Amino acid sequence: MNAFFASVEQQSNPALSGKPVAVIGAAKRTIITTCSYEARAFGVKTGMNSWEARKKCPQLIFVVGNNRKYSYTSKQIIAIMREYTPLVEVFSIDEAFLDVTGSLSLFGSAEKIAHLIKQQIRERFGLTCSVGIAPNKLLAKLASDMQKPDGLTIIEPERVAQVMERLPIQALCGIGAKMQQHLAKFGIKTCGELGRFPVETLRKHFGVTGERLHFMGLGVDDSPVVPEDEAEEVKSVGHSTTLDRDITERSEILLQLLQLSEMVGRRARKYQVTGRTVTLTVRYADFTTFSKQQSRGDYTNNSEEIYRAAVKILDTLDLTQPVRLLGVKITNLRHHTEQLPLFTEERKKALVASAMDDVNNKFGDFAVTFGSLVGKEKGAKVISPAWRPEGVRNVDAD
Incomplete structure (x- = not known):
């Protein structure tokens, strides 16, 4: 989903439509949870202090987040996805993986399924999402980040090597700032360099993670899409x-x-x-x-x-x-x-x-x-990355 919390706020309050909006965790807190694309155009970013954001965008509108609203909308969007495949793995409140291999005979192609899902979400909620289509989860996640907002990116199997060659390693999900620093010591800055680097050396320094890093550099990922009822x-x-x-x-x-x-x-x-x-x-x-x-x-x-x-x-x-x-x-x-x-x-x-x-x-x-x-103030509620639409990880946090 694109700027999910801020987009939901804009749709639920027409007065915010088209305006720079920043969602914060609580009225007395100053850290921005997410912001609309209108705000991002001024340089406002997630995690920024309100005073810094206001300096970049004087007309910025702050909205206290309503987590019940976001979790409700997320559950409805996940229900739409499950109309096309039962293999839906919820990655976070605004992101999911779908394995549509078994659905192609019904709907034609992965691209058509993506267009249908995007259309339903837009018509029902007025929200946009960016979709990545690829042979595996690692590459699908990468593709979904390539065109925002409202994008659709396809990485065909024959293009994987070309895409990975000059791609910065930090573009891959699972390689954070610290790992980026560690790999830079070996002169590794792109996925192409990571894939060609001796796997024995990576394994020596990072253990079993080293082998996984090697395959990530090659764009290889054999992890399945795991629906909620099959999760550990x-x-x-x-x-x-x-x-x-x-x-x-x-x-x-x-x-x-x-x-x-x-x-x-x-x-x-x-x-x-x-x-x-x-x-x-x-x-x-x-x-x-x-x-x-x-x-x-x-x-x-x-x-x-x-x-x-x-x-x-x-x-x-x-x-x-x-x-x-x-x-x-x-x-x-x-x-x-x-x-x-x-x-x-x-x-x-x-x-x-x-x-x-x-x-x-x-x-x-x-x-x-x-x-x-009784009568005491409750703390601000932040939705955990481990949030799920059902089961023990489903927290009504408002």
Whole structure:
């Protein structure tokens, strides 16, 4: 999808149509989540501070993001894709891979399927997307980034070597700034150079990743498109929140941890998952980020127990700066059919949690909650790259 969050805002509010728009995570936050193409024309970029963006574009309009709106739209778009193939792998809230090999006899060609999907999305939502068609996921992702907005790029098998020869390595999904720096030490700047570089040397310095880098340079990728119902079981259930403002008071941090623990516990209970290890993530005002974990003696999805474990971890930390982001996660998971605990006290906790979940499912998040959270500000919600339209990774983050 092209400038997805900003485009959805422009479509839902005609007054924003054709104007430079920047979506931010919360009214008191200054980092831009995404921006419209009208804003990008002035040099405004994702991750930019609002004051810097305003300097580049004085008429820039800031809109606080509405994640429910984006996730709803994404689910409808994914449903459109599934009309053409059941092999749809959701990569993020605004991107997906489709394997249309088995659909060609029905619709004619991959290019025709792409045009039909683009047309349906435009007619139904007024949104544009860019499509890449290629022999594999690596190249399809690359092609989808080549023409924006509203593009359609095809990389035929016979053109792969030509396309890769002078392509900068950072254009490939999976090669970030650090890897780019490491490869530059070997004089590797293009995919052609990466594909020709001795694979033994890459393997020696990067381990198994070195061999994968070699094949990436050649445009080779044998990873299949994996639909949701065939994906591996999740290995963690977590949630993080970018706070509306940087905080230092322990009481405020504890309130946020309680809220996060309830969100994690509720999702874990819904999908019948328990975890033995709790992880606390902290990001300072200067974006320094670190995590610390602690394992329990037993498995749990009880919000209060997750919270207490997070607080224990917090008590071991010496926070030296104001806190910008907090995250709570359970790992070392066990997937099982839900059954009531054997002991009376544990059974009471499970029944109370189940009753709260039932009420919140019917009347909305935090309709019933811990007394200390009543009337308190909730942190800004940022959609995780691990977001999925269904299952345990589907977070209603607003």
